[in-house]
Amino acid sequence: MNTPALSISGLAKSFDKPVITGLDMEIAAGQLYALLGPNGAGKTTTLRMVTGLTRPDAGTIRIFGIDARADPIAAKAITAWLPDEPMLYDKLTPSEYLAFVAGLWRMEPKHAAAEAERLLHWLDLWAERDTRCEGFSRGMKQKVALAAALIHDPQLLILDEPLTGLDANMARAVKDALRAQVDAGKTVIVTTHILEVAERMADRIGIIAGGKLLIEGSLAELRDRAGSEGMSLEDIFIRLTGDA
Amino acid sequence: MSAAAIAPGSFLWLARHELFLAWRNRPRRGARRWLGFVFVACWLAFGCWIGWLLRHTPIPQYPPMLVGALVGSILAFTFMTTQAMIGSQQTLYESGDLALLFTAPLEPRSVLLAKLLGIAGAIGLTYTALLLPIVVPVAVLGHP
Numbered sequence: 139m140n141t142p143a144l145s146i147s148g149l150a151k152s153f154d155k156p157v158i159t160g161l162d163m164e165i166a167a168g169q170l171y172a173l174l175g176p177n178g179a180g181k182t183t184t185l186r187m188v189t190g191l192t193r194p195d196a197g198t199i200r201i202f203g204i205d206a207r208a209d210p211i212a213a214k215a216i217t218a219w220l221p222d223e224p225m226l227y228d229k230l231t232p233s234e235y236l237a238f239v240a241g242l243w244r245m246e247p248k249h250a251a252a253e254a255e256r257l258l259h260w261l262d263l264w265a266e267r268d269t270r271c272e273g274f275s276r277g278m279k280q281k282v283a284l285a286a287a288l289i290h291d292p293q294l295l296i297l298d299e300p301l302t303g304l305d306a307n308m309a310r311a312v313k314d315a316l317r318a319q320v321d322a323g324k325t326v327i328v329t330t331h332i333l334e335v336a337e338r339m340a341d342r343i344g345i346i347a348g349g350k351l352l353i354e355g356s357l358a359e360l361r362d363r364a365g366s367e368g369m370s371l372e373d374i375f376i377r378l379t380g381d382a
Numbered sequence: 383m384s385a386a387a388i389a390p391g392s393f394l395w396l397a398r399h400e401l402f403l404a405w406r407n408r409p410r411r412g413a414r415r416w417l418g419f420v421f422v423a424c425w426l427a428f429g430c431w432i433g434w435l436l437r438h439t440p441i442p443q444y445p446p447m448l449v450g451a452l453v454g455s456i457l458a459f460t461f462m463t464t465q466a467m468i469g470s471q472q473t474l475y476e477s478g479d480l481a482l483l484f485t486a487p488l489e490p491r492s493v494l495l496a497k498l499l500g501i502a503g504a505i506g507l508t509y510t511a512l513l514l515p516i517v518v519p520v521a522v523l524g525h526p
Contacts, residue, residue: 189485190485191481211489219481219485225482229406238399239486241390244389244391
C-alpha cells in the first residue's frame with residue numbers, strides 16, 4: 139500500500155475557543171486535493187499545523203510517513219507552503235528571491251540557479267528576473283511565490299487561496315502550474331472559496347466545518363453521498379455547511 | 383571560517399541575508415541615497431575639528447560633567463531599547479517572512495538568532511555612526 143501524502147489523526151487546536159476538534163483525514167499521493175469550508179471552519183489553521191507554523195494541542199500529522207511533530211525538519215524538507223498573502227522581499231529581484239529560498243532548503247547554488255531559470259521561463263517571469271519585486275502586480279508576485287515554493291521540488295505543495303485576486307490569465311497560469319505538478323506525481327492541497335475551481339480541478343474534495351471533516355471524496359462520490367446526482371458542488375457545500 | 387559555516391541555510395548565511403536586506407532597504411535613487419553618507423562624513427569632520435581645536439586644552443572631569451555623560455548614556459540606551467522594540471515588532475508582526483523561514487527545514491532557533499543579529503546590527507551601526515566624532519578623535523589624538 140502506498141504511503142499517504144498526508145495523514146492527520148485526532149488533530150485538535152483551540153485558541154479562545156476550539157477551532158479544530160479531533161480532525162482525521164488522509165490524502166493519497168499524486169492528487170490535487172481541495173479543502174473547502176466556510177470562513178472560520180479551520181482550513182488555514184489545519185494547514186498551518188501541517189506546515190509547522192502552528193503547534194497542535196493534540197493529534198498526529200504524518201507527511202509521507204514522517205511524523206511532522208517529532209521530526210519537523212524532515213517533514214518540512216519535502217513540503218512547500220504558499221499562504222494567501224505570500225511574502226516577497228520587495229527589494230529583491232525574482233532571481234535573488236529564488237536563490238534565497240533555495241538556500242533555505244540547502245540546495246546547491248548551481249543546481250538552484252538552473253532550477254530557478256527553468257521556473258522563471260515556465261512561469262513567464264524570465265524577462266523580469268532582475269527587476270525588484272516592489273513594482274510587481276499581485277499576480278506576478280503570486281507567480282514568483284509559486285516559483286519559490288516549487289524550487290526545491292516539494293513532494294507536497296500546500297496553497298491557501300492561491301487564486302484570490304488574480305485575473306483570468308494569471309489564474310489560468312497558476313492552475314496550469316498546479317495541474318502540471320500533479321501530473322508530475324506531486325501532491326497538491328489547496329483551499330479555495332471558488333467552488334468552480336475545486337469542481338473542475340480537484341481529484342478529491344474535503345469539506346470542513348466546525349473543526350471537523352464533514353465529507354470527503356471525488357465530486358461524484360460527494361454527489362452520491364449528498365443524494366442528488368445532478369447537484370453542483372456549490373449545492374452540496376451549502377447543504378452540508380448550512381447544517382453544520 | 384569553514385565553508386560549512388556560511389553554507390546555505392546556516393546561521394551565518396541567514397545573518398548575511400539580513401544584512402543584505404538592510405543594505406537593500408536603503409534609499410536607492412536621488413539625493414536621499416547620498417544624504418546619509420554626507421551627514422555622517424560632516425558629523426565625523428566636525429568631531430575631528432573640535433578634537434583638533436581642543437587637543438592641547440585639558441578637560442577637567444567635574445562631577446556635573448560626569449552626571450551629564452551618565453544622563454546622555456541613559457538617554458542613548460533608552461533610544462536603543464526603543465529601536466530594538468520597534469525592530470522586534472516589525473520582525474515578528476510586520477515583515478511576514480517568518481512564515482517562509484519557519485516552514486523551511488531550519489532550526490527555528492537559528493532563524494530567530496539571525497533576525498536578532500540583524501536588529502542588533504542595524505541599531506549598533508546607527509549608534510556607531512553617531513559616536514564616530516568622539517571615538518575617532520580620541521583614537522587618533524589620544525584626547526581627552
